[in-house]
Amino acid sequence: MSTKNAITGIVGQGAIGLLAASQLALRQQPFHLLLRQHQHHSLVLNFRTRQQDYPLLLNCQRPQLPITLLLLPVKAFSVQSALAQWLPLCAPDADIVLCHNGMGTLELAKQQLQPGQKLWFASTTHGALKSGPHQLEHTGIGRTVLGPVNDIAKDAVAPFALLNEALGPLEVVSDILPVLWQKLAINAVINPLTALLMVKNGTLTEPQYRAHIEQLVTEFCQVAWTQGQRFDAPSLAQTVLSVAANTAGNYSSMQQDRALQRPDELEFISGFLLAAAAKAGIGIPAHQQLYQQLRAVKPA
């Protein structure tokens, strides 16, 4: 597909979707924001990044031509339904890019695609927060790692240029699984703990949480090893604590979802880990307890 015919679709008006759209708009790159309700031709947004405000008009018109690059920055539990809704607008050889926290969506997603469509995963450390219906804050300047998921993507050229503009700096890797498992380690500690305690990430660096975090990381490593993912528990615990320290002033997404009584990604983070542990015949009591405590207080 030549760049001339490239049609980019970004699903939803969530924090990461609007971040990608805003960065493209700032660089005069065309895209279509694909909203559930197709009422408006454009969305007015104030984008705040690096202490600067940018008033933007984001294009929400449905594309007239097939989408060649579809970015799905939706919560893990929305991936299946979002694919079902938007894949019919995509070209038979389109690049489809998932971007979410948690694991457990890839096998179903592969089955939903047409044989020529390439499935990718983008794991990002950017932070974004919708502080109002027309206000997006770029709360953390990060980077993104992109890797192929299905076989056809493994033999294809990565959709580097546009994703680099949207969520860069972009690194392309041939095997995305180690990246996803490392992100899962961080999410499986920081998200449930901050959601249970209702605290900011930085609280977890206090000494009283150290032993609990180390146990969670050790259990995580045992499960990861059964999946061929080898991590050194002490250095992984250090990584988790560094992320908590570097994002000390932020609330995790699970904490925010719970505070606002929105559905969260517990099933795709702790739930995924527990399922993998059960399959491997391993007990992970610290994760089990955390999961049960959160399930017990989960809004109906």
Ligand SMILES: NC(=O)c1ccc[n+]([C@@H]2O[C@H](COP(=O)([O-])OP(=O)(O)OC[C@H]3O[C@@H](n4cnc5c(N)ncnc54)[C@H](OP(=O)(O)O)[C@@H]3O)[C@@H](O)[C@H]2O)c1
């Ligand atoms: N925000 C961050 O800083 C950050 C950083 C790293 C990773 N992540 C991860 O990235 C993912 C996205 O995060 P987010 O913060 O952007 O989530 P979010 O704010 O919940 O955004 C997701 C958006 O997608 C929309 N959506 C879902 N299904 C749709 C469909 N079929 N058609 C159109 N729109 C649809 C949702 O609309 P409804 O509300 O109507 O369902 C929502 O507006 C999550 O897995 C999150 O954990 C986020």
